[in-house]
Amino acid sequence: MKETASIAILPGDGIGPEVMNEAVLLLQEIEDYDRTFSCEMNEFPWNSAYYLEHGRMMPADGLAQLRSFDAILFGAMGDSSVPDEVTVWDFIMPIRKQFQQYINFRPVKKLEGIRSPLAESEDVDFVIIRENAEGEYSNSGGRLYDHTNEAMAIQNTIMTEKGIRRAADFAFQYAKEHGLPVTSATKSNAVIHSMKFWDEVVQKTAEAFPEIALEKIYVDALAAYFVQRPQSFGVVLASNLFGDILSDLGSALVGGLGISPSGNLNPSGDYPSMFEPVHGSAPDIAGQGIANPIAQIWSAALMLDHLGRKDLHDMVVTAIEKTLAEGYRTKDLGGEHSTKEMGEAIRANVRKQLQEVAV
Missing domain, CATH: 3.40.718.10 (Isopropylmalate Dehydrogenase)
Structure with a gap:
């Protein structure tokens, strides 16, 4: 019987949707090949554009909607059209504080293949x-x-x-x-x-x-x-x-902010925890397809660990390192691979591990 995790997806602004897409595809890849894991993902369009249209960063019952999920996967928030204090104090801080995410967990790990x-x-x-x-x-x-x-x-x-x-x-x-x-x-x-x-x-x-x-x-x-x-x-x-x-x-x-993940944790499990890359929305490169998806993908891996699947977390981190060792690099790491190319390569290396386990 599969474990089914309910995950709220908040892509956010700038490069957020681009890197989030790669993380979502990774989760779908795992679901396709792992017989014991399943996830139900619901995406919410709450970002700076939503604020400009509605005068608020999320609906009045936004926190109540998020409350029912097992975890939240967040991209990045920030756009020049909305003051930073609005995106932080009307969106990020309410989630962290109302859901008692009193631990921020950030690994600092030298990955194979990165200088x-x-x-x-x-x-x-x-x-x-x-x-x-x-x-x-x-x-x-x-x-x-x-x-x-x-x-x-x-x-x-x-x-x-x-x-x-x-x-x-x-x-x-x-x-x-x-x-x-x-x-x-x-x-x-x-x-x-x-x-x-x-x-x-x-x-x-x-x-x-x-x-x-x-x-x-x-x-x-x-x-x-x-x-x-x-x-x-x-x-x-x-x-x-x-x-x-x-x-x-x-x-x-x-190696830089492009590879660094984090988790905002509610250790008791009374509320959902939220996982996000350390980097910001990087509006200067948004839409160019060159953003590094590693931090978002690794954040998804931290989420899997939090949901009780350390085995899947370890597979994803191994796949990231394998991909880097194969020479894949986005622009921030001195390479020319696109966001999608990096995401596809990481998924391919996760798929190989899942297939080996299934044999």
Whole structure:
């Protein structure tokens, strides 16, 4: 009997629909060849064009519609016709916060076949666990006296013991399952209230995992260590802002944003989790058929893992590496292959693995 997963598809703006198409075709390929997996995909046209037509990023019951799905596969959002704060705070943030997707999971892995700007990068393989629901990305603050010489702005960072603890607990549990050390990103020497609180809660959580090594590093030094000794990291635990910045740096170390996936996780399973590439909508290359689909496809693989099919996740990542080893490259990786050509090659390598398993 097949497992049937219900998946909401949100292609978004720019290159989002192009790379999403390759991920959807991959899922259909798996469904065709794997007798134990089935998925029902529903696509929603909620993007900047929808906003310009309706005055909102999604219908009033949009979250209620998404709530019924097992997972959400998201492309990218952003267009010059709509202010960024609208697409972020009227679309992305409501999904993350209302569905309690308090973990952002981002692997940083050197794939076979991709050149890194680092001379010694072959064994770079770590994950960044980013607190995803509060911290620096809290909608708290305001502005006063705009357009005067006394104008001022206040942006509040909100950190709760519950929020820090559950992110830290997830990081240490993952580290325990995979035999990895934990590095906590902080800046408590200068940000003496919120980050010192972060340190205290992380340390308290660590006491329940005495077998896991914990290293606390100031985030500015950590950025340098990402370049100098990336092989030394296993699990990097970070606040919302620090995790966001470090994730992009991590992506650059192993080939760029075009290959980097992420998952916004609700670990309890009470709400759907959302999976998306780290890259943005890249409107400057939209419609040209040259966008790299790897990040979107790998995000779909993370979704498969979250749905209980680690075997399929591993097949997809193996297929990505095999495709790269065969010489396939989109423009961002120094090649000339199109989005579709890269997607087709990855699907072909997944198909070969599925056929071998079926024999």
